[in-house]
Amino acid sequence: MKCALVTGGSRGIGRSVCLKMASMGYYVLVNFRGNREEAERTLQQIQETGGQGELLPFDVSSREQITGVLGGWIEAHPNKYIEILVNNAGIKDDGLMIFMKDEQWDQVMRTNLDGFFFTTRLVLNGMLIRKYGRIINVVSLSGLKGLPGQVNYSAAKAGVIGATKALAQEVGRKGITVNAVAPGFIRTDMTEGLNEKELQAIIPVRRFGLPEEVAHAVGFLASAEAAYITGEVLSINGGLYT
């Protein structure tokens, strides 16, 4: 059975990506860290639309949990193969660098950058054996442009962009593509505190994006037809920055 693993699938962009993967016929592994109730809602929505999947709770900032839970799942399911990996889980913890605490730096790097590395390395083996895979990393406008107050987050996302380009070259001949999507302002819990009315003035499309619009792009990169696109970063930002 072909599976799609979506990290941080309990809400926001991750939930929309889970639903997109289900609509493409994948058995969806809905990863989450703490919010089981919301993750169950994602799974319920998958099932309501005729899809299938299961919850796979682990903290992407913990290499022990990734190895234990995800590694354990892979070992226990030799007939299920993760064909699509969407590294979506992410956090921000903003502040000017001069005031930034060690913990703010460490946790943002661990979740956004280390999480990508340890999750992807585990899943890669199965893709290499089967000579097919799609890896899509959810990065950010911050990782391309850099945003003040987000030195930690910009560095982590830029790190994932570099890794996307490097890994794409390592595994291209094995039928695996590695791409990133870079959202601008998307209406989720992460942007809840922002003033959309004020910010939309600087966005050419004049509004925040929707999680479904990011999921649509992820679905495209995850399709078999996107086989000749790899090492690419696709901006989804309403024209805010190119």
Ligand code: NAI
């Ligand atoms: P969100 O805060 O609504 O969702 C984040 C998801 O990641 C949640 O499901 C959360 O449980 C999960 N998560 C956080 N830490 C985790 C951990 N240690 N282990 C497992 N799961 C964890 O945010 P949103 O907006 O849906 O963000 C999704 C991705 O999109 C993130 O990587 C974020 O950086 C990125 N992004 C979001 C933008 C936006 O405007 N909302 C803009 C650019 C990038």
